[in-house]
Amino acid sequence: MRYWYVILALLVAGCSKDILEPEPVDRGLLPISPYVAIGGSETAGFADGALHLEAQQYSYPALIANQLQKVGNSSFTQPLTIDSGGYFFSNGQLYSKLILSYKADCNDEKSLVPVREAADAGTFENLTTVGQSGPYGNLGVPFLKSSDINSTSLASNSSYYRRMGTGSSTLLQAFDNRSPKLFTIWLGMEDILDNTINQGPELAPVQFYNNVTPLLDSLIKDTTAAGFIATLPDVTAFPFFNTIPYNALALDQPLADALNQLYAGTGMTFQSGPNPFVIEDPNAPGGMRQIKPTEKLMLTLPLDSVKCLFLGSLSPISARYVLDDAELFFIRYQVDNFNLFIRQLADEKDLHIVDISALYQGLDAGILVNGIEFNNTLVNGGFFSLDGINPSRRGAALIANEFIKVMNEQYRASIPLVSVIEAPGIKFP
Amino acid sequence: MGIRFVVYALLLLWASAAVAGGFQVSLQGVKQTGMGGTGVANPLDASSIYFNPGALSFSKKNSLNLNAWMLLPKVQFREQGTNNIYDMDAGASFPFAGYFSWNTNPKQHWKLGIGVYTPYGSSVDWGTTWAGRYVLSSTQLRTIHIQPTFSYNIADRVGIGAGFVYSRGSVDLTRVLPLALNTGEEGSVNLSGQAGGYGFNAGIQVHINPKLDVGASYKSSIKYNANSCEAKFTVPDALVDSFPNTSISTTLQIPWSVDMGVTYRPEPKLAISFDVNYVGWKVYDKVHIDFAENTTVLSDITLPRNFKNALTFRLGASYDIDSAFTIRFGTYLDLNPVPDGFVPPETPDADRFAITLGGTLHSGDRFELDVSLTYLESVKRTELQAENYANLGGTYKGRALTIGVALNFNLGKKQQPIIIENPTAP
Numbered sequence: 001m002r003y004w005y006v007i008l009a010l011l012v013a014g015c016s017k018d019i020l021e022p023e024p025v026d027r028g029l030l031p032i033s034p035y036v037a038i039g040g041s042e043t044a045g046f047a048d049g050a051l052h053l054e055a056q057q058y059s060y061p062a063l064i065a066n067q068l069q070k071v072g073n074s075s076f077t078q079p080l081t082i083d084s085g086g087y088f089f090s091n092g093q094l095y096s097k098l099i100l101s102y103k104a105d106c107n108d109e110k111s112l113v114p115v116r117e118a119a120d121a122g123t124f125e126n127l128t129t130v131g132q133s134g135p136y137g138n139l140g141v142p143f144l145k146s147s148d149i150n151s152t153s154l155a156s157n158s159s160y161y162r163r164m165g166t167g168s169s170t171l172l173q174a175f176d177n178r179s180p181k182l183f184t185i186w187l188g189m190e191d192i193l194d195n196t197i198n199q200g201p202e203l204a205p206v207q208f209y210n211n212v213t214p215l216l217d218s219l220i221k222d223t224t225a226a227g228f229i230a231t232l233p234d235v236t237a238f239p240f241f242n243t244i245p246y247n248a249l250a251l252d253q254p255l256a257d258a259l260n261q262l263y264a265g266t267g268m269t270f271q272s273g274p275n276p277f278v279i280e281d282p283n284a285p286g287g288m289r290q291i292k293p294t295e296k297l298m299l300t301l302p303l304d305s306v307k308c309l310f311l312g313s314l315s316p317i318s319a320r321y322v323l324d325d326a327e328l329f330f331i332r333y334q335v336d337n338f339n340l341f342i343r344q345l346a347d348e349k350d351l352h353i354v355d356i357s358a359l360y361q362g363l364d365a366g367i368l369v370n371g372i373e374f375n376n377t378l379v380n381g382g383f384f385s386l387d388g389i390n391p392s393r394r395g396a397a398l399i400a401n402e403f404i405k406v407m408n409e410q411y412r413a414s415i416p417l418v419s420v421i422e423a424p425g426i427k428f429p
Numbered sequence: 430m431g432i433r434f435v436v437y438a439l440l441l442l443w444a445s446a447a448v449a450g451g452f453q454v455s456l457q458g459v460k461q462t463g464m465g466g467t468g469v470a471n472p473l474d475a476s477s478i479y480f481n482p483g484a485l486s487f488s489k490k491n492s493l494n495l496n497a498w499m500l501l502p503k504v505q506f507r508e509q510g511t512n513n514i515y516d517m518d519a520g521a522s523f524p525f526a527g528y529f530s531w532n533t534n535p536k537q538h539w540k541l542g543i544g545v546y547t548p549y550g551s552s553v554d555w556g557t558t559w560a561g562r563y564v565l566s567s568t569q570l571r572t573i574h575i576q577p578t579f580s581y582n583i584a585d586r587v588g589i590g591a592g593f594v595y596s597r598g599s600v601d602l603t604r605v606l607p608l609a610l611n612t613g614e615e616g617s618v619n620l621s622g623q624a625g626g627y628g629f630n631a632g633i634q635v636h637i638n639p640k641l642d643v644g645a646s647y648k649s650s651i652k653y654n655a656n657s658c659e660a661k662f663t664v665p666d667a668l669v670d671s672f673p674n675t676s677i678s679t680t681l682q683i684p685w686s687v688d689m690g691v692t693y694r695p696e697p698k699l700a701i702s703f704d705v706n707y708v709g710w711k712v713y714d715k716v717h718i719d720f721a722e723n724t725t726v727l728s729d730i731t732l733p734r735n736f737k738n739a740l741t742f743r744l745g746a747s748y749d750i751d752s753a754f755t756i757r758f759g760t761y762l763d764l765n766p767v768p769d770g771f772v773p774p775e776t777p778d779a780d781r782f783a784i785t786l787g788g789t790l791h792s793g794d795r796f797e798l799d800v801s802l803t804y805l806e807s808v809k810r811t812e813l814q815a816e817n818y819a820n821l822g823g824t825y826k827g828r829a830l831t832i833g834v835a836l837n838f839n840l841g842k843k844q845q846p847i848i849i850e851n852p853t854a855p
Contacts, residue, residue: 020505020809020826022512100667112667371563371819372607380726382607401510417510419560425609428665 027071028413031226035068035076035137036180037061038215039230040190042399043140044160045078047385047392049116050097051126051142051160052086054424055385058393061138061184063400063418068182071415076137079130079164085117087126089159094119094127098386100379100428106308112429114379114386131165135178139164141171145190146203146211176218183219184403186230186356187212188338193235193389196331197298199320205337209345216349226411227351228403231339233360236328239378240388241296244303249275249312259313270313277312280319288316296323299378299388354406356399367398370421374398379426386426393423453684453708455741455763456524457546459496459835463787463801464745465759467702469690470634470644472588474797474837475528478544478578481632481646481688482590485530486540486582496526496799496835502827504553504777508560509814509822517777518554518567531840542578544592547571548648549683553775557617561821562605565774566617569601572651572683576630591631598653598681599623602775606672610665620677620718622658626651632688642692650685650712654678660720668726675722684738685709697749702759704743710736710766733818734773739766745785757787757801770816777825779810787833794839801833 037043037060044051045059056062056078065076081087085096098114105111141148142160150172154161166174175183188208194200219227235241251259256270263270268278268290276290277297291297301321305311323331339357346353359367363383366373374395375381378388383395391399397420404415458476461468468480475494477484504517526546532539554567573596580590599622606616632646658679662672690704713736719729745759763781772778787801807827814822 018505018514019503019828020507020514020824022507022514025512102667368820370560370821416512419508419511419513421560421563421607422558424613425607425615427609427611427613428667429611 023416024414025071025416026414027068028408028411030407030411030413030415031181031224032068032072033074033182034178034180035061035065035074035182035184036175036178037064037138037140037184038175039140039184039186040144041140041142041390042189042396043184043186044138044142044144045140045396046088046142046160047387047390047396048086048097048099048114049385049387050086050088050095051081052097053081053084054393055086055097055390055396056080056138058396058423059138059140060391060396060400060403061140063397063423064184064403065137067400067404067415067418071413077133077135078138079134079136081126082128082130083126085119089127094124100386100426102429106304127159127163129163129165131163131167134165135174136164136166137178139166139171139174139178143190143194144171144187145194146187146208147191149187149211149215172215172218175215179222180219180225181222182226184228184230184354185212185216185351188232188342189235192232192331192334192338195334196235196323196327197240197300197389202330202334205334205341208338209341212345216345216351220349220351226407227349228354228406229342229346229351230354230399230403231342231357232335233357234332234335235389236296236323236331237360237364237376238389239376239381239384240299241323242376243299243378243388244297244301245274246291246293246295246297247274247276248297249277249306251275251313255313262314275313277306278316279312279322279324280316281324291317291322292325294325294328296328297321298323352406352410354403356402359398359402369398372421382425392426394420394425397423454524454547454550455706456498456500456831456833457496457526457548458494458528459498459799459801459833460747460757460787460789461745462498462803462831462833463757463759463785463799464702464747465704465743465761465783465785466741467690467692467704467743467745467759469632469646469688469702469704470642471690471692471700471702472634475530475542476526476544477580478528478530478542478576478592479526479546479548479630481634481644481690482542482578482580482592482630483588483632483646484634484644485542485578485580485590486538486588487585487634487636488530488540490794490839491531492529492840493838494526494528494530494835495837496833498524498801498831498833500524500829500831502829504825504827506555506560506774506777507824507826509811509824511560513560515555515559515561518556520552520554522552524550538582540580540582540590542580542592544576544578545573546576547573549598551775553777555774557605557615560823561774561819562615563607564604564819564821566603566605568603568775570598570681570775571600572596572598578630586636588634588636589632591629594628594630594649594651596626596628596651596653596683597623598626598651598655598683600655600658600681606662606664608664608668616662616664616668616672618663618672619661620658620679621661622655622677622679624653624655624681626653639697640694643690644692645687645689648686648688650682650709652680652682654680660718671724671726673722673724673727675720677718677720679716679718681716682712684712699746699748701746702744704741704745706741706743707738708741708766709738711738712736713766732773733771735768735771736766737768739764753791755789755791757785757789759785759787761785765810769812771818772810772812772825774821777810777827779807779825779827781805781807781827796839797835797837799833799835799837801831803829803831803833805829805831
């Protein structure tokens, strides 16, 4: 009878130990170190309108590197910012990251919107060079255009590059010095976005091809290196262009009547309720017209002027806040052509395509992950950070997983994927 | 500490997920537990009130039968892709069952009884950081049945019986919401409520000859209409208006069950039982939660379940070593009711296989002590991310150890065993 105790003890012990083993992980034939990531804002961890610590820690290259650590020894460092507010340098002004907070509008109505976090003195420290902690694996530079790759003026033009302290006159040189065995490339985004948002110069797709070619030639000198290159998403689907509805001009009857009188003969009509905004258009009679349902307004539109100064009704919205049909057509055409050249580059240089474009397309219908849906909506959609352009932490995790999936497929590796929902979500006050 | 407290404490303790298909808890008598859960055609004691009300009239004594189990489950989940392993909280739970059977005169052909038992429930706590937390963090589902029963014996050949079942069911479910506070902590919603329901349990037992008994019973489905449940939201201040605490209504139905059994006694000391349970899980096709107050971001929830009816096969034996000691052993195979693509974390279900051991110590005719030990292993269940209704893909694996103890008090005058008794005409 006393054996009962032994059996019982064994069974109890059996119930407390692990009953599932992790699946075997393996890097397969993938060289994993040194890993260098090349790209613009998304790559650098610029999100919520600033380069900031949390977004850097959850940049897609950092997340990929974390997973690589699980299949071998791979060191990867990033030029992390010092103050958690991060920084964004624009027109000589320094800004902290965007956070969700209450803001009173011109009518003193409070609403929850992305606002710049109050910057403290630490913000300026972010500009200090952190080159001593390099060389870095993440060589993503916010707002990096393809023409910047081989430009000696990048250091003087970009504080983001300067603070990385690579000691190289060009970014191309910095990449070359790292002699990566594994590299990921996501370029072209900033060429398109600069043209779309800042009215920057249009870049011919073949010029993009020419800008990127020397970089790739340098990277593939080592024939054992593994390279991955991302396709570009349709940026016009980003929340930055889709959050303010074209017809958010709310009018009551007297105001609608007044506007009808004012704009009589222009073909513009107004009624009580939601109306399409009035926008600048040099080709329209009088230089203005109403925005079409297919056209888009940017998130930077000054809403206080709309609410209190009759912007978009008495005075037209400046074209720089608007993507009209022709512009939308051109942007999508650009994206498609850039992608053709990216695929051609991948072919020529023996790189593996990571179809980030397809991932973003999935957001249109929504991507279900562990019971929650990611989509194109600002804040609630979860994929985009508060700037409506760059991915959130979880968005970056979804992007990292696209890279890892291709690595696994192409190199017979079994690198575990990033847990998307372990990355922090958007925070509410 | 009053009786109320004790009752609540019992309600809190008994449920667990790991023992049978869906959220069934197939622990209703320690003797039967030791015999692979068989008992439909084998009147062992007053627990026939549950297993087969028809068999109750065959049981020889007035008795009080008190059962309790300690259930030690272990369930793990390995997420597809990330390879992360998560543990379900493996705290012990304590199902129980009590029965009392009675008639004034052993010569009479009828018997009355009452049973209190806990046939369905689940107690699951995956924590608030696991991969499926937006689907389910924790749940406590409990039902307690009270069943007054009447059983009648015809010529010592056929026993029929039926019981009315009143049941209380309660549910408490917590789900993490993807709404982070500035601290990084996430919001959650807790749904809780309770309701009553009615049903019945009827059975027939046929004593073919001293070597062979057959029996069948039907336990009806019970529907709980929970109209006054509560939804409590813990969300960032900014979202309190969007997620108002509100009342909810929902319906939960537990399945019917058709149980059939045969018991063969090659010699008086040895009994071999084989049971089949067919459980009507198809009634559990969805969970719809209706919020009394909806907002732009808070709409009613419908969770697909699509369970299918499922079979359980049970084989058990008992052997009387001497007049003081009986040993029992058995095994069962419990086929799970959850189709691929719909494995929910509150019932991380898979086909289960168990082996059981048991014993009874007889102290004269008045008292019996029963013990049982069950070791249960559930087959690895892999749910593909792309197929899962919530995109929660991975592999579940469960194991459980159950220890049961029962006390059996035989009351009143010593009775003649009915099997050898010559019935008197009324």
